[in-house]
Amino acid sequence: MIPKLRAWDKEDERMSYGELEYFDDSINYRFEHFCTGADEDVEFMQSTGLKDKNGTEIYEGDVIANQNKESKNWYVSHHVVVWHDTGFMGKQICSSGSYLGLDYWTSGENGYVVIGNIYENPELLEDTKNESR
Numbered sequence: 192m193i194p195k196l197r198a199w200d201k202e203d204e205r206m207s208y209g210e211l212e213y214f215d216d217s218i219n220y221r222f223e224h225f226c227t228g229a230d231e232d233v234e235f236m237q238s239t240g241l242k243d244k245n246g247t248e249i250y251e252g253d254v255i256a257n258q259n260k261e262s263k264n265w266y267v268s269h270h271v272v273v274w275h276d277t278g279f280m281g282k283q284i285c286s287s288g289s290y291l292g293l294d295y296w297t298s299g300e301n302g303y304v305v306i307g308n309i310y311e312n313p314e315l316l317e318d319t320k321n322e323s324r
Contacts, residue, residue, distance in 0.1 A: 254305070271316070
């Protein structure tokens with residue numbers, strides 16, 4: 192599998208999604224509004240290969256909202272998608288900052304949805320304290 196990439200251009204504050212280019216002896220990525228070079232101030236993020244419950248592709252740096260049913264109440268918690276140890280995980284946005292595998296939410300009545308990312312929506316990084324609804 193060839194990984195999908197996106198890039199956050201810190202100077203222009205824009206997200207771009209990479210397109211693969213094949214050459215005789217290499218594979219390169221071309222991004223919508225810039226070419227990468229040594230002087231670029233860019234953050235690259237890889238796709239997890241997973242999609243949320245709405246079919247949106249999930250990338251490193253995305254903020255996902257997860258619904259959990261504990262006893263009779265539903266709780267919403269927010270996680271940032273990060274690479275941790277050996278795979279992509281959701282790091283909870285709260286004081287504990289615990290990690291949970293993304294595959295945890297792919298079955299049953301638990302579900303997650305991409306609600307933004309850490310670059311375009313930094314306000315999502317505020318502690319949600321597991322909002323009850």
